[in-house]
Amino acid sequence: MTVSVRSRATAPVARRATGAFAALTAAALLVTGCGADDAKSGDAGKPAAGGTDFRTVKDATGRAVQVPAQPKRIVTLTQEDLDAVLALGIKPVGITNGQGLSEPPAYLKDKVQGISVVGNLLQPVMDKVIQAKPDLILAGDMQDEQVLKQLREITPATLVTMAPTDDWKLSLRGVGNAVNKLADANKVIGEYEAGAKAAGEKLGKNKGAEVSIVRWNPEGPSWMERKQFASGVALDMGLKRPKVQDKEGNAHTPALSLEKISEIDGRWLFLSTLTSDGEKALMDVQAKPAYKELGAVKAGHVVGVNGSVWSTRGGPLAAQVVREDITKALTK
Structure with a gap:
């Protein structure tokens, strides 16, 4: 658990x-x-x-x-x-x-x-x-x-x-x-929700696809729960989370060991870091067999994204960035 x-x-x-x-x-x-x-x-x-x-x-x-x-x-x-x-x-x-x-x-x-x-x-x-x-x-x-x-x-x-x-x-x-400006805030949210739904409908063969959302820390990877910011954007677009990641909550897991790296797999893997130490740890693991055996890695479906956007609590402008990142990757 x-x-x-x-x-x-x-x-x-x-x-x-x-x-x-x-x-x-x-x-x-x-x-x-x-x-x-x-x-x-x-x-x-x-x-x-x-x-x-x-x-x-x-x-x-x-x-x-x-x-x-x-x-x-x-x-x-x-x-x-x-x-x-x-x-x-x-x-x-x-x-x-x-x-x-x-x-x-x-x-x-x-x-x-x-x-x-x-x-x-x-x-x-x-x-x-x-x-x-x-x-x-x-x-x-x-x-x-x-x-x-x-x-x-x-x-x-x-x-x-x-x-x-x-x-x-x-x-x-x-x-x-x-x-x-409460009325303006409600308008921004309404426009975002309509835009996210529309973007999700235009993903072609990747409509409703499974997406894993992960941040790589110096100690290892952490996947995001359903109500975490970027995860919420993906769900608003009609996308799904891998079964192991489909958990309620707005946080992320503790850093996983290499033995549990399969938990970060999915049809698509959106991967970010926040620090130079995290970047180094990610570069190191990419040479290891356990990482190379991930389905998303084999399929060429690993997408590097900005951790200072994807790993935050977010806002409407950050949500637009996440939506654009997903759209670009899944319609490429």
Whole structure:
């Protein structure tokens, strides 16, 4: 039996939710008030920077937060929040580097030129955040209360936008509501779902094909569960997962030993890495008989993909990349 482990790609160990937090999701980002007369006491009740035109929303932890009705200077602390606001037509004033990267995500590069980088993923440098002068901070699945306290001193309008078990659609709706663009978020999701279904119908002989989704770590490969981001895109396209991988959950397996490498096999194998050590480990194993005997390898159906997109919790723009990667490979 395979045991799931949580990572930043899905639900990180270091920030795993416990107790009531895990049950609260971005769906809780509902408007509960509007206007200066609704201000409450405490940080969460202060009007956000930039005037008295504000709304009250609840973040993914259930905390009531005053946010600008029309935020002008947004800082995002995760790749997922950045993806979401860009998809909603908003250009933030501060961002963090991508997962496993020392630079912003490559798939968003053309959209973030000139935007200040204020730190690494969920590791903001406070001086840089202050310099960005945010009126709204989207803090992803941040659970470090000390960091959140510092961020709220910069602006009380600091929201935890997702719980570790949220999928990207739920997170997008939460972000959309926080920036007063919930209708736009629903439109983006609707267009994505229609596009994914249509793309799946055009796969010809590979319509409904079986796809294995794997990340190679320094210790070995891990396959993704059904509700993990990239897996969800594949399922939205009408594709199937190998029987051994057809498991509920939004995480990935522990790194598998060479003896269990058959678990990563499938008609098609989409394979990514996140680190140089993972790349080296993958190169080393490709010379071994156990790897060469995989059905996908023999058929020439191994597709290298970008781990900083495929192994994340995702967003609508990342979902488009995954859909395009699958379409290109299966219609080649």
